[in-house]
Amino acid sequence: MLSPYPRRAARLSIPALVPTLAMVLSALPLHASAAAPPPSHWFSANIGGRTATLTLIAGYTNALGGFNFDGYGKGAMVVNVPSGYRVTILYRNNGQYPHSVLVTPYAKKDLVTGWPVAFRGAASSDATDGASPGATQHFSFVADRVGTYAIICAVAGHEQAGMWDVLRVTRGGKPFITVVAGRH
């Protein structure tokens, strides 16, 4: 476990004690901070159970004019999960505009609308219109096809503004999260 927050990571990794969305979100800071925590703060996984949990906070910092998840955009944050993992996304809109989350094939990320959803259930509800500031949502999907995908905000114009990160579904290996140096 790479997390510098071992107590939270340990709690998230115990399948019998999967925390509710409210528990997780109540543990998160309420206000954007200038210095974003490391990406491992937002990700945990249970290797035996083949599950992973990713927290995405829209507009967490002012990076890219607020068009970021957890402070990262333009592909800077890269989530890696082996094929077959069930991925749960805990989403909160901490920004000033409606935002959403949608996983689409990487090659489709620069569409301006109508992004295909890469896996059944891999989008927040009403992703085109987005969720209002302050809203929380959660959803899960099975990452059952190896490949590279983009995690985007599907509200018009937001992906173009940089509001996208990367999901890699790997053939085997371990789940982990990283940040590509030199990007937001």
Ligand SMILES: [Cu+2]
């Ligand atoms: Cu958005």
